[in-house]
């Protein structure tokens with residue numbers, strides 16, 4: 001096991017600031033603390049070589065989890081063991097062994113070319129010349145960056161910059177890389193390049209933990225999905241199992257050859273009339289099997305055509321978010 | 324490679340990056356250079372005008388006061404280029420949320436913030452300090468090698484105090500991000516070091532020598548070079564070192580606050 005956390009909790013304390021002038025003055029003297037329980041006990045075990053997709057609605061606690069695991073934040077309570085380190089206790093030694101990309105924050109120095117930022121990281125991590133060159137060349141080739149690393153960072157597009165952020169995060173060859181929304185704001189092609197890169201690095205042994213709001217990232221990358229909501233893990237398994245567990249709804253569209261008068265169908269069957277001759281059922285297969293349903297409607301309706309679709313991932317995940 | 328050469332090398336790379344950064348806006352560099360050059364000459368010019376009008380700091384010639392101010396401004400100039408960027412940089416990064424990124428580097432955050440804050444753009448202030456210092460130095464006579472060596476050692480202490488001030492200011496902006504005014508407070512406090520200590524009352528003179536080490540920034544090293552008697556040099560030196568230690572303690576405290584509050 002490369003990461004193991006037990007009962008990680010994080011409570012932020014903020015102070016209420018008044019909106020009116022009087023209240024603002026008052027808040028200068030008496031401040032009312034507000035506690036925000038961002039994490040309510042996270043248990044997470046991750047094996048070497050996994051790609052974990054951490055998803056959840058806004059404010060669920062994803063970034064907080066990553067910040068604790070990358071040694072930036074101290075948890076309020078709980079334990080974590082990452083490669084034998086407690087991130088927040090042995091920060092300096094620990095962070096030499098991890099990489100991180102925060103989609104919303106740049107590690108590159110704005111006014112100078114990425115190459116200079118890479119040189120800076122070489123000095124920060126004490127990377128030997130030879131290893132640096134080999135590694136840089138490999139990364140630059142994988143991400144097709146050779147033309148870009150000598151241009152000032154501020155002239156790069158978001159996608160180009162993000163690729164450079166990955167180089168920054170991986171020059172020192174960390175066994176674990178944390179990614180907080182690494183595909184945010186990228187176009188389809190840039191996303192594809194980044195995903196391919198993550199897959200290739202993973203095949204070479206790097207463990208990735210990534211948060212995202214793009215479910216394609218999950219579908220295409222993650223061997224395991226961890227859904228976090230209101231500071232707790234509400235699901236932790238493969239995507240297939242997530243679909244199997246929650247995706248028991250089918251959308252059945254029936255085209256009729258004769259209008260349905262509407263009394264003989266079993267009560268409890270949900271449907272909408274798209275038109276006189278088209279009915280759309282939402283079937284909950286945990287309540288009624290597909291076979292029973294088909295048998296039933298075949299007896300009641302004059303069916304001309306029929307289509308059956310599973311609920312898509314988005315709908316399934318929405319159900320989890322709304323808990 | 325030993326740990327220490329690693330730090331030296333990193334500082335070197337940081338300096339190079341700082342230069343590259345400045346050169347990205349060459350035009351701004353020259354404008355800024357002259358602004359800093361002129362701004363720092365304000366106090367010496369006022370002093371010059373005071374003396375020309377016939378007034379004086381009792382017991383001190385114009386050349387001697389210029390020496391104090393030259394040393395002070397040189398120290399502050401070096402502070403501006405090498406230390407004070409820490410304050411702006413920390414403030415900027417905490418506000419932007421990128422301060423987090425310093426914490427994922429395997430180096431002390433203070434060192435990282437200092438390195439990424441190197442501000443070659445303020446080079447002008449070193450030149451104005453150096454100018455006044457050299458000018459005043461031409462009036463020195465009979466200064467011994469011993470005096471110069473002691474001066475150098477005390478000037479290092481002066482820089483130590485500058486560093487400590489920048490660390491304290493940098494610490495405060497970690498928590499009070501809205502606090503863009505720390506500089507002005509510093510400017511106001513430190514300017515007591517611009518003039519001969521004897522113009523202040525005894526109690527106040529003691530405060531700026533032995534409690535908040537301001538005399539050591541300009542007055543004490545200059546007085547040694549001028550061959551003027553100074554009392555309690557060693558106490559001031561110790562106080563300066565304690566001041567640096569105190570500043571790093573404050574930094575640690577604020578970092579602790581940051582890592583538990585989360586920016």
Ligand SMILES: Nc1ncnc2c1ncn2[C@@H]1O[C@H](COP(=O)(O)OP(=O)(O)OP(=O)(O)O)[C@@H](O)[C@H]1O
Nearest residue numbers: 012014038057058059060061062063064584585586
């Ligand atoms: N520094 C902070 N101070 C106070 N509250 C905070 C702080 N950082 C986060 N929070 C709160 O903690 C909760 C979890 O935030 P977090 O950033 O971990 O969510 P997230 O899952 O990353 O959300 P998103 O998808 O929007 O990025 C939120 O309610 C947020 O408002």
Ligand SMILES: [Mg+2]
Nearest residue numbers: 062063064180
């Ligand atoms: Mg987030």
